[in-house]
Amino acid sequence: MSKIDVVVTGLGATTPLGGDVASTWDGLLAGRSGVRTIEADWVERFDLPVKIGAALAEEPTERIPRVQARRLDRCEQVALIAARQAWADAGFTEPTDEHTDVVPERLGVSIGTGIGGPVTLLNQDDLLEEHGIRKVSPLTVPMLMPNGPAAHVGIDLRARAGVHSPASACASGAEGIALGYQMIQTGRADVVIAGGAEACIHPITIAGFAQARTVSTRNDDPAHASRPFDTNRDGFVLGEGAGVVILERADLAAARGATVYARLGGFGITSDAHHITGNHPEGIGQIAAMNEAVRMAGLSAADVGHVNAHATSxxxxxxGEAAAIRKAIGEHPVVTAPKGALGHLVGGAGAVEGIATILALYHGLVPATLNLEELDPKVELDVVAGEPRKVELSAAVSNSFGFGGHNTALLFTPA
Incomplete structure (x- = not known):
């Protein structure tokens, strides 16, 4: 079976830097931080050691009617916002059962989440304990289920070729894009709405990560807390948001005169089989994922000029990732780590950073890694710091690695 060219024709996002792709991209280029002090009263009530997070720059209710928003978990809200943006950006009209630009039976969805809707679960449990069963919402299960974000997007945009919701921790968003590519390659769909979403800044997640000592406690300086590759990094900052791309058969995109941002040339998905939270010490899964993405694209490591690093801080x-990049790709790529500005969006991270990688290719401009003041000497890579860097790229890789040993690498080439 001959390989089908798969291209990206639409982008959508809502992040700590902005309520859409344009404001998020501008924030990355300008070196703005999306990390702020958490204003919720529960921070003091539980005396949490971590008082910072990367919350959305724009509340979902600014784009979704409040009546509809009340029927959706926050994770579902951000997925729907990003998907609608991407759909419109691809030039598609609002779908109906009677007519759409894409036959519904040829339209798929693949949107991952690492955590899903536990905020709904915990809030409804509080109501049950305080007021009894009569106060529990009949929408509790549809709001908390991890396939909720993908399912709501599928219903909203009339997708009937299959709806998938990979849950691979911090690799979920990237894996969502990879599975969307597979849907097209295997002939199941012509167009796929793909990406990832997460919205779980909550005392239980903050407390859990704090107890594991994986998050930054730089409470007195939120904007400088997330410091990928910096000598003085002390952990990641939990964020929320969603990123969605429209993947499409290249021939169909050309026939309708669509704008093409990039070509998705290949991907690699591997697992470490080593530890539930720690990466394999030799990086074998990360290296294999990058190698497979390059092989699938029919390229060599020398062709990859840019790597968007997972680098959580x-x-x-x-x-570990720096060493894996050197072994798989080499020391020549221009590297950046968007989590310095965005925080860690967990299930949304791989999709939002995939969009950043696409735009770096599209504009020939790699954003700087925010807060990188002193490169760790063990990071033997060309990491962009200070100002964005103009580059001419023939291929770029975006890495996403998650708890459980999940590794996904996406490889994009210019349109």
């Missing part, structure tokens, strides 16, 4: 993780 943890002491051990950043060093």
């Amino acid at each position: 943890t002491v051990v993780g950043d060093i």
